Amino acid sequence: MKEKMAQQTTLNTLEIGASGRVIAVNGDSRITRRILEMGIIPGVLVKLVKSAPFNDPIEVSVRGYNLAMRRSEAAAIEVAL
Amino acid sequence: MASTTAHSLTIALAGNPNAGKTTLFNALTGLKQKVANYPGVTVERKTGRWQLNGSGADLIDLPGLYSLDATSLDEQIARSVITGEQKGVRRPDVVVAVVDATNLERNLYLVTQLFDYKVPVVIALTMIDVFEKQDHEINIAKLSQLLKVPVVAINAKSGRGIKELAKEVHKAAEKGESSAPVFNDVDETSGPHAKIFARYSFISKAVQESTRHNDTSKLRISSKIDKVLTHKFFGLVILVAVLLVVFQAIFSWATVPMDLLEQGFGGLSALVKENMPPGILTDLISDGIIAGVGGVVVFLPQILLLFLFISLLEDTGYMARAAFLMDKLMSKVGLHGKAFLPLVSSFACAIPGIMATRTIENRRDRFATIMVAPFMSCSARLPVYTLMIAAFFAGQTIFGFISVAAVLMLAMYSLGIAVAVVVAFILKRTVLKAPPPPFLMELPEYRVPNLRTVLQNMFTRAWLFLKRAGTVILAISILLWALMYFPRDLSPAPAADASTTQAAVVETGSEPAEDVVKESEQLKHSFAGMLGHTIEPVIRPLGFDWKIGVALIASFAAREVLVSTLSIIYNVGKDADAESTTLVSAIRDAKGDDGKPIWTPLTALTLMVFFVLAMQCMSTLAVVRRETNSWIWPIFMFSYMTVIAYTAAFLTYQGGRMLGFE
Structure with a gap:
């Protein structure tokens, strides 16, 4: 999956309404673990639904439900467009 | 495991937040439920009885x-309940997983x-009607077969699937093992x-094989x-509007039942006085007990309404x-968005609010949230605000249509929030840097x-409030009544008495009636009066007299005690000729030794400001002590809040006077 053919970026830089497939969730903190436990694991499709007032946090759609996270946290999530 | 008919079953309910767990728990247990804490921690322990095929089962709501990673306290407790390590809880025979x-x-x-703990699991599948309405299909038998546990579609509201759930739970308990x-x-x-x-x-495979999504493009x-x-x-506009509507509604709808309750307790008190022989016991019952309880119960309509709104906001998903x-x-300000909920809950009561901070995993963030939570105007402050507003600002409008009461309420809530923001900002950059x-x-x-x-x-919340009102507040009311009632029959004060001298200096000349003087003297020389006099020099710059001082001391027990204290104080010391017996008019009519009214709109405003910011709740301090597991934090909280409250009240009163208000 990590081929260069797909354009790679991180979830926080996605445009509103854009989707991507998760390649990796970086880090090994509690928050990394919680992101994974909430179902954001490599291979899953994520969509940036909207951002809150003042541009942060963001609302992400994953596995049919919506999750709010800060852009700083979304930066750890690598996605392929 | 052998046949389970011999002992009563223990069933645990587990599930994600918002999965419909509470609704199912309520449907299964009805009104037979108990809310307490797990020993030593503040995780809420909700239990009830489930009439399971005739024989009852103990139902634990996790x-x-x-x-179940056990990174938070909730998860640790849930895990120890499931493994049977939690003291006082039997290891559940079956876990019902609400999905x-x-x-x-x-x-x-x-x-x-849950599978990892090898406890028999039965899945209660909720929201199936919503799922199907979204044009999705699910093969429940297939899902059950793939997961290797029973799956029952339920609707707690209509009762669909409840019987089948009971049957499956019973079967799983008899089987006693998980495959x-x-x-x-x-x-x-x-x-x-x-x-x-x-x-x-594993999950993706099972879900893929058992569900079909026909139209995923449809916007939900x-x-x-x-x-x-x-x-x-x-x-943001709607958020502000929602808060405004809540406050305005609380203050317009609640007045009807409040008036009725007020009249009822007033009548009861008078009835006791008329029909019982005069003496200490009669005074205790009518002036101590009935007046004290009534002064709190009268605000129940507001508290019910506030909790109604909080529950509604939570249940709809708006929170x-x-x-x-x-x-x-x-x-x-360095706080988590999750702190918003505990802080909003603190508008009802800082105690559940502070307890709700458990969802914040980082200790420093959690402590910072706890430290500012009491600035949120809790329901116990409502009686104080309402009384002040009712006495001095009722019925007034700005531009003819904006109610002054609503604006003042909003201002009080905003002041608490603003100070909380500043304090959190400072805390997160100093003691709780992270x-x-x-x-x-x-x-x-x-x-x-x-x-x-x-x-x-x-x-439930209102009952918990009443329980507090019924125990702590009643005890305080009686104690206070006694403090004001005793010692009896003291000879008139000597002229050397500091406060009398002070009063005499400013006295304008008009002599009050003899019996009023006697009653006033009695109060002045009671234990409460002595205490109030002791702190009067300190609170004078805030425009407070010693009677307010007595009420301030009393309200350390709980803020709403201020109201019952004032009602007792003014019952005892009120002008004998006063036509109205309600507390509001008693306050308006209260005169100082100089014959001037003690209370002005400015005094009322100052008192409100003081109450927004002061740490006047022993119960909160006790909870902080438990949640932080240290005495340092509650002492710190009490000290800094008192300093801030005093400073702000001082600025309000002295500033108001400089602007020409009385």
């Missing part, structure tokens, strides 16, 4: 969980963790998160609602949106609130 059909994959994650797959032995050498990946790949209703409610501009909207702001906390929060689907859940929550 806290809402996403994971939201519209959010199958993530809900099943917790279920696969579900276990992920304990997944090799984690390939990566630290291999177990999570293994669970999800929640998304449509969210387009407005979390809109960058309108979302999470509020956290989403507010997170940037919260993170600016990087900004992570934020990760589900935005659940909007739902039509379940009336029963909302009402049950409302009445």
Whole structure:
């Protein structure tokens, strides 16, 4: 999956309404673990639904439900467009 | 395990937040439920009896969980209940996992963790009607077969599937073992998160094989609602509007039952006085007990309404949106968006609010939230605000249509919030320095609130308030009545008495009636009067006299005690000729030794400001002591809040006088 053919970026830089497939969730903190436990694991499709007032946090759609996270946290999530 | 008919079953309810666990718990147990805490911690322990096929079962409602990883206190408790390590709780025979059909994959994650404990699991599938309305199909038998546990579609509201759930739980208990797959032995050498990946790949496969999604492009209703409610501009406008509506409603709707209660208690008190022989006992009952309890119970309509709104906002899913909207702001002062909910709950009472901070994992963020939570104007302050507003600002309007009462209420709530922001900002840069906390929060689907859940929550909270009112406040009321009643029959004060001298200096000349003087003297020389006099020099610059001082001392027990204290004080010391016996007019009519009214709108405002900011609640301090596991934090909280409250009240009163207000 990590081929260069797909354009790679991180979830926080996605445009509103854009989707991507998760390649990796970086880090090994509690928050990394919680992101994974909430179902954001490599291979899953994520969509940036909207951002809150003042541009942060963001609302992400994953596995049919919506999750709010800060852009700083979304930066750890690598996605392929 | 042998036949289970011999002993009563213990069943635990587990599930994600928002999966419909509370609704199911209420449907299964009815009104037979108990709310307490697990010993030594503040995780709420909800238990009830479930009439399971004739024989009853103990039902334990575990806290809402996403994971059993035991990183938070809730998760640790849930895990120890499931493994039977929790003291005082029998190891559950069966765990009923409440799973939201519209959010199958993530809900099943917790279920696969339950499998690891080898406890028999029965899945209660909720929201199936919503799922089907979204044009999805689910093969329940297939899902059950793939997960190797019984799956029962339920609707707690209509009662669908409840009987079948009972049957399956009974069967699972008799079988006594689980044949579900276990992920304990997944090799984690390939990566630290291999177990999570293994669970999800198992879940994805099961879900794919048992469900069909016919039209995923259809925009869900929640998304449509969210387009407005979390809109960058309108979302914030609506949030403010929601808060305003709540406050305005509390103050217009609640007045009718409040007036009735007030009249009722007044009548009861008079009835006792008329029909009992005069003496200490009669005075105790009518002036101590009835007046004290009445002064608190009268505010129950407001408290019920406030909790109704809080429950409604939570149950509809709006509360999470509020956290989403507010997170940037919260993170600016170094708090988590999750702190929004505990802080909003603190508007009802700081105690559950502080307890709700348990969801914040980082200790420093949690402590910072706890430290500022009491600045949120709690329901115990409402009686104080209402009394002040009713006495001095009732019926007044700005521009003819904006109620001064509503504006003042909003101002008091805003003042608390503003000070909380400043304090949190300072704390996070000094004693509780830490990087900004992570934020990760589900935005659940909007739902039509379940009336029963909302009402049950409302009445439980109101009952807890009443219980406090009935015990602590009644005890304080009687103690106070005694403090003001004794010692009896003291000879008139000697002229050397400091306060009398002071009063005499400013006296304008008009002599009050003899019996009033006698009554006033009695109060002045009671234990309470002595205490009030002792602190009077300190509170004089705030425009408070010693009677208010007595009320301030008394309200350390609980803020709402101020009202009952004042009602007792003015019952005892009120002008004998006063036509009205209600507290409001007693306050308006109260005169100082100089014959001037003690209370002016400025005094009332100053008192309100003081009450917004002062730490006047022993119960909160006790909870902080428990939640921080140290005496340092509650002492710190008490000290800094008192300093801030005094300073702000001083500025209000002296500033007001400089601007020409009395």
